[in-house]
Amino acid sequence: MPSPVSADRSAAQPPGRGSVEALITQARRLKGDVDAVRRDTRSDGADPEERWQRALYDLASHQLDDLDSHLAQLRDGPDPAPAESADPPAVRPVPVGTPPGSLLSRVGSAEWNLLTDEATWSGELYRILGRDPAGPALTLDELPSVVLEEDRPRLTAMVTDCLVDGRPIDGEFRVVRPDDSERTVHMMGEPVLGADGSTVSMWAVLRDVSELRRSQRTVRETRDSLQRHRRQEQTEHRIAAELQEAVLPPWRGSLRLPHHEPPALDLAAHHLPATTSTLIGGDWYDALELSDGQTLLSVGGLTGQGVAVASNMTMLLGAVRGMALAGTAPGQLLAMLNQLLDATVQPALGSAVCCRYRPETRTLLWAQAGHPAPLLYRDGTGRRLNAPDGVLLGATSGAVYGQAEVTLRPDDLLLLHTDGLASGQSGSAAVGRLLDLAPRFGAARTAQDCVRTLVEEFGGAGREDDACVLVAKVTS
Structure with missing residues (x-):
């Protein structure tokens, strides 16, 4: 060129x-x-x-x-332009090991002489446009014939601005090769002036940027x-959070039951969200005063995260409250929850623990469905209650859930929690961390103080799962 x-x-x-x-x-x-x-x-x-x-x-x-x-x-x-001869010029071979469509053949050059109407192309430009190197180079008038129709006005404007106003060319257009494949070409160039200052030719470098x-x-x-x-x-998080807030009891401060004055139980609860995920799980906690003067305590959760899980959680919690108000015992209540999950359109797995506390006798009747047993703290030490039989909710049809009963004393403290409270730990390791808090719980004046201790211990950054805690302290 x-x-x-x-x-x-x-x-x-x-x-x-x-x-x-x-x-x-x-x-x-x-x-x-x-x-x-x-x-x-x-x-x-x-x-x-x-x-x-x-x-x-x-x-x-x-x-x-x-x-x-x-x-x-x-x-x-x-790369030199093909020489004019009777025999077709040889195309420069692509280096050995170069994959098809290599970038080594994506930059070509051209010059169009305005005085002789001749066009000179480098060999690379023939490759870019898919033209036969034995054929003549396209003139400026012929060049639009290989350009996609909707891009022709852009090419015409660039060439006109260059030749008439002396502006540099810098733009892109798409070309259609003889095999009907489409390529995107970036063209840069400028006019070449003669001795009298008039434009005698236009040169350009064309780059295949497909x-x-x-x-x-x-x-x-x-x-x-x-x-x-x-x-x-973000939308799913907002909807799931609104569902949780709509159905779970408030956790800021102690849970007040309306008709117990003075209350037989000092109650406090908290929801600890995951910090490594924006999705909300299906964990719940609940405390409900029943018509016979007893108190329902329950915690549980469904596997998974998101709006669908939060929606199923609200359904399950509503069923728990309805059956508890109807006087259903904890074991039978869990059996009916299992039947409910088994009958839903979208099968789900969950775990739960349900308790009925009778203040007159200070007895706790409870059942569990594949869930961590409540922890009982007394006189500065803690232990896990012996769990009755119970499989995960939704795991099998017709499951039967056993019940256990324990008598509590004044100042006893009961801790109910969902899986994932001790992030990264489960089973005996997680329970051990919770039981180690017995001295601090013994020194706490209220159930809310105990919840604060749990949040300090387990509510830091890096939590992988949601978790709920419910603390009940026997006051009389």
């Missing part, structure tokens, strides 16, 4: 071969680092944020590939998908 230089200025000297080699080495080293990080981010594609990160790595890799190919062409010089634009579209689409996913999560 003739020198793309205006008549009133001289050409800049190209960089030395050694300096270009150093840039190529740096670009390839950086691409290797990007590829290494990209390999470490492989996933099943289920997480929108991981898909977005992956797309960004792919985009960076494409751009570094582009940089590598441009530097290689700068080092090796432009893969780059495809990667950018992928980034945009995955980013938009991630934003939609986040908005959906």
Whole structure:
């Protein structure tokens, strides 16, 4: 291609071969680092944020590939245009090991002579446009014939601005190759002026940016998908939180039962949300004064997170309250809850513990369904109550749930909690941490003081699951 230089200025000297080699080495080293990080981010594609990160790595890799190919062409010089002869010119072979569609053939150049109406193309431009190197280069009047129809006005405006107003060309358009494939081309150029200051030719560098634009579209689409996913999560969190707030007793301060004066139980409860997830689980706690003067205490939870789980939790808690008010004993109540879950359209698994406290005799009748047993603290020590038989709710049809009874004393403290209270621990390890709090519970004046102790101990950052606690202290 003739020198793309205006008549009133001289050409800049190209960089030395050694300096270009150093840039190529740096670009390839950086691409290797990007590829290494990209390999470490492989996933099943289920997480929108991981898909977005992956797309960004792919985009960076494409751009570094582009940089590598441009530097290689700068080092090796432009690919010559095909010579005019009777025999078709040979196409420069692609280097061994270069994959199909390599970026090594994505930058071409052209010059259009306005005085002779001749066009000169580099061999790379023939490859980009899918043209036969044996054929003539397209003139400026013929060039729009390979451009997508809706992009032709853009190309015409760029060429007109360059030739009439002397403005540099910098824009993109899409071309349709003879095999009907579509490519996106970025064109940069400027007019070349003659001795009298008139425009004698126009030169341009054309770059195939199809893969780059495809990667950018992928980034945009995955980013938009991630934003939609986040908005959906925020909406689900808000709905689930509103469901919880609508059905759970208030936890700020002690739970006051309306008709016990003075109250037989000092009650306090708290919901500890997960800090590593924006979704809300299906845990609940409840304290309800019954018509016969007894008090219902219950905690439980459903597996999973989100609006559907929170909705099922509200259904289950409503059933617990209704059956308890009807006088159903804890064991039979859990059996009916199990039947309810078994009959729902969307099967679910859950666990629960239900207690009925009779203040006249200070007796606690309770049952459990695959749930941690209540903890009893007395005289500065704690122990776990012996649990009657009971399987998870929804695990099997027709399950039977046993009952146990324990007599409490004044100042006894009962702790009911859901799974996941001791984040990262379960079973005996979690129970051990709770029993170790016995001295602090013994020194506490109220049930709310005990709840504060539990929040201090288990409510920090890094919680993976929701949890609920309910503390009942016998006052008389």
